[in-house]
Amino acid sequence: MIDKIYQPSEVEGRIYAAWEKAGAFRAGRPERAKAEPFCVVIPPPNVTGSLHMGHALNNTLQDLLCRFERMRGKDVLWQPGTDHAGIATQMVVERQLMEHQQPGRREMGREAFLKRVWEWKAESGGTIINQLKRLGASCDWSRERFTMDEGLSRAVVKVFVALYREGLIYKDKRLVNWDPKLLTAISDLEVVQVETKGHLWHLRYPLEGQTFNPEDPSTFIVVATTRPETMLGDTAVAVHPDDERYKEFVDAFKAGQPKKVILPLVGRPIPIIADEYSDPAKGTGAVKITPAHDFNDFEVGKRRGLDQISIFTPDAKLKSTDFDDFTFGHRAPNPIAPDAVLADEAKGRATFNLIPADLRGLDRSVARKRIVEQLEAGGFVSKIEPHTHVVPHGDRSNVVIEPYLTDQWYVNAKELAKPAIAAVRNGRSKFVPQNWQKTYFDWMENIQPWCISRQLWWGHQIPVWYGTDGAEFVETDADVALASAIQHYESIGERPLQGTRVTGNEYARSLREKKVELKRDEDVLDTWFSSALWPFSTLGWPDETPELKRYYPTSVLVTGFDIIFFWVARMMMMGLHFMKEVPFHDVYIHALVRDASGAKMSKSKGNVIDPLAIIDDYGADALRFTLAAMAAQGRDIKLSPQRVEGYRNFATKLWNASRFAEMNGCARVESFDPKTAKETLNRWIAHETAKAAREITSAIEAYKFNDAAAAVYRFVWNIYCDWYLELSKPVLTGPDSAAKTETQAMVAWARDEILKLLHPFMPFITEELWGVTAPAVIPGRAEGANPESRMTMNSETSSLDSGPGASHRPGMTKRDSLLALTPWPNLAGLEDAKAEAEIGWVIDLVNAIRSVRSEMNVPSATQFPLLLCGASAETKARAGRWSEFLQRLARVANIEFADAPPPGSVQLLVRGEVAALPLKGLIDLDAERARLEKEMVKVLADISRIDAKLSNADFVARAPEEVVDTERERREEAEARRGKILEALERLKGAA
RNA sequence: GGGCGCUUAGCUCAGCGGUAGAGCGUUCCCUUCACACGGGAGAGGUCGUAGGUUCAAUCCCUACAGCGCCCACCA
DSSP, X not given: OOOSSOOHHHHHHHHHHHHHHHTTTOTTOGGGTTSOEEEEEOOOOBTTOOOOXXXXXXXXXXXXXXXXXXHXXXXXXXXXXXBOOHHHHHHHHHHHHHHTTOOXXXXXXXXXXXXXXXXXXXXXXXXXXXXXXXXXXXXXXXXXXXXXXXXXXXXXXXXXXXXXXXXXXXXXXXXXXXXXXXXXXXXXXXEEXXXXXXEEEEEEEEBTTSOOOTTOGGXXXXXXESOGGGGGGOOEEEEOTTOGGGXXXXXXXXXXXXXXXXXXXXXXXXXXXXXXXXXXXXXXSEEEEOTTSOHHHHHHHXXXXXXXXXXXXXXXXXXXXXXXXXXXXXXXXXXXXXXXXXXXXXXXXXXXXXXXXXXXXOXXXXXXXXXXXXXXXXXXXXXXXXXXXXXXXXXXTOSBOEEEEEEEEEEOHHHHHHHHHHHHHTTSXXXXXXXXXXXXXXXXHTOOOEEOEESOXXXXXXXXXXXXXXXXXXXXXXXXXXXXXXXXXXXXXXEEETTEEEOHHHHHHHHHTTOXXXXXXXXXXXXXXXXXXXXXXXXXXXXXXXXXXHHOSEEEEEEEGGGIIIIIHHHHHHHHHHHSSOSEEEEEXXXXXXXXXXXXXXXXXXXXXXXXXXXXXXXXXHHHHHHHHHOOTXXXXXXXXXXXXXXXXXXXXXXXHHHHHHHTTOOOOTTOOGGGOOSHHHHHHHHHHHHHHHXXXXXXXXXXXXXXXXXXXXXXXXXXIIXXXXXXXXXXXXXXXXXXXXXXXXXXXXXXXXXXXXXXXXXXXXXXXXXXXXXXXXXXXXXXXXXXXXXXXXXXXXXXXXXXXXXXXXXXXXXXXXXXXXXOOOOTTOOOHHHHHHHHHHHHHHHHHHHHHHHTTOOTTOOOOEEEETOOHHHHHHHHHHHHHHHHHSOOSOEEEESSOOTTOEEEEETTEEEEEOXXXXXXXXXXXXXXXXXXXXXXXXXXXXXXXXXXXXXXXXXXXXXXXXXXXXXXXHHHHHHHHHHHHHHHXXXX
């Protein structure tokens, strides 16, 4: 028996356990061995994360698709797993250490720290998985993966080595975005531009060979900068070759004898060069060039062969808890900063002090202040202006990024992007909505080298080993690297050992002992490097597993637009390169979930709506339905709890409708075939059910989740509950008859179809109702409603009945199968236009009568007859068939026929015929006149609008015939209505 | 500076070339035997502005205004 109240919290856990126990979500179920595969890989959440609304939306949509396709008989694999999320996770653990006042990661050392992170992973790694289960996610948990588990790590190393050998991964010394808080390089994508109010400093650089006089412009050149402290690293001043103001400098430069300025505070001479980079319209037209600390200047420097002077150094000896520990210069006692040297040491330049001693070891901001002070004191500052500009910040650390010259590993993304662009161009992968492909193309066509090395500890350590002489050995593991190194050194006849090269006898001895010292690259890979492999690494690659063969390429990727670059693009590149095939056919891009006022949810704003709290309050089904209903393509979702409440009410409505069915003896009849129904009402609901099923199916196929949700909502509430159940009441509560038996079966049948159609949206309540309303199974007899569900009746499924909570639940009857594995409705051949016309007439008539009653303020207790005037034979027949229903729903006393409406009666127009309600004395005739006049206004407006069209010769000549015909019909109809209303008004006059 | 998107009922949003839709809110009526997390009936939009294309424009095009997002190396 169905409980009076539906309590999601009491049902959801039990239902989920039943699905898992039955292995309902397992891919490759034997009975589906020949079925078409359908595969989705989950966007792996951070292993230590917890479910937020974005996850809830993302996974609801995936689950909806997976459940839909599973019911359609496909062999569904929803591949779950989690991401190690390098920076994020490392930050969390470091913060924990700090909070507990424990030693920082540097004090602990790499090994101890990593152990700590693994512990944290073990402790919190299950959280998000359990939260996904609470949402109802039908992942195949038996296949759960983690980006740092053994298999996936193997894939990562293999990919690195392969790309290295192909020359697509290489080490390069160039400027990177250095995060001074996290002390690591980050990729372009991890940098956010933040508009910042700052200053523009105009600095006088004295010309060499002249006596500097701040009052005499001929003794200096003025440069403008937003970062005065970088002046220590300047190696040139650039002017535009065509800038007349600086003609003498341009000429000198062209003659190969560039003039020089003396860098203030440092005293180092630097050349004035001519380069198109300099914009005569900006600042003074002269710009300082700091190749080691600015991306543009770096390019200029390369072009002009300028020195690179790195004036900052990340000081690794500082505590990790010192968060702005990016320091200036270098700390004593070393007078020459190792990082602050000319890039081409080989040339043996003078190693004079590049950085004044009193500035070394300072923080950037402190150094800036002191440098500006010193420059002002020396008369070198000509002007300071307020200036607003964009400053790069680290997206995780939120500190100002420092361009920094280091060796890092790069992926040649430009090369890998080519096939990835082509695959979308030629439609092998398709974006939904399509406009996202433009974003994808824009980025891919301008893609930059991808910096993949990170100076972190948590992640995949780069599989590169170095000899003490710096030789690189890129291999899949340490042993292979060693073997490779030995081979290498044998071939060149020497071997580096403990910092020295050994030759001759020593070499022979070391060879016998196989001694070579190798040191592994300390860096780890960008988290997104392993994520890029996700669609094939999770399926077993590099092994040629059956799963890989069966499920790759995957069917659809469901994700948010914010990670198109981070993830989607990179999966495309890696998938195509290593699998020679796109990773997914469709990419469904959904919107962001915002709060009710449209603001991005963030912890700091305190406007986060916790999906788990919503689930607690309203149930997972209500949340899921809300998200699906709001997932219209192309717009952000503003979520409000009110909306969720509305869909909770919808679930309750379904629950109560099911209770009503049960109370009226409507139980599933396995042998019932809706096609054989005789009753018009039953044929009508079968027709409507088929129509709804078609709508819902095609909407989900087109990823129009909101349309699908609206269609199922409307069908359940406005068709099934409002009309079908109401119209069926007289039969169900009447005496036993063939009609009653048929109606009972049909009520149950339509309910079951509803449960199926609604299941992808609301899996818990539908599964619960499916189970509770199932007929008892006679032990030993297979009772599947169809071949598919019979097949699923294996030992796993039947063990369900003894599952936790099942046996001692009084309302629980035996289940024949899980709804989750029941075939999706395919309802061809139930169309019935005749039934639709008849029930449509009933509905219209009831609506019209209710309207009048309400508008005329006729109390519901007041009964009156319904007069059908000049009714056709068809109408009379219908009236006979539906009198009982009309009496009940419209609360009319009885039905009579008349030639014309009696005086003083209220007239209704239903499907072209007149019905009258003799309400004389019950109503205010003035009110009725007002009602009719209001209607008349509408009709006249209609007529004049239609006339305007029809009298337009162009319209009649050029519009499609159908459209013109429709207008003519409407015109006739409106004219008829006008006539009837006129008559009614006349009669009213007579009555008064 | 480029690119994308949005502007429709009080609110949140669908729709998208041929008579404006939903949910919530609101007003009125109803404790009718599934459901007050309910039932019934209403009110409420010149579809941002101005042009254009078309027989016909909320829908297509152009410009403008406002809002939002993404990308970008400008001193």
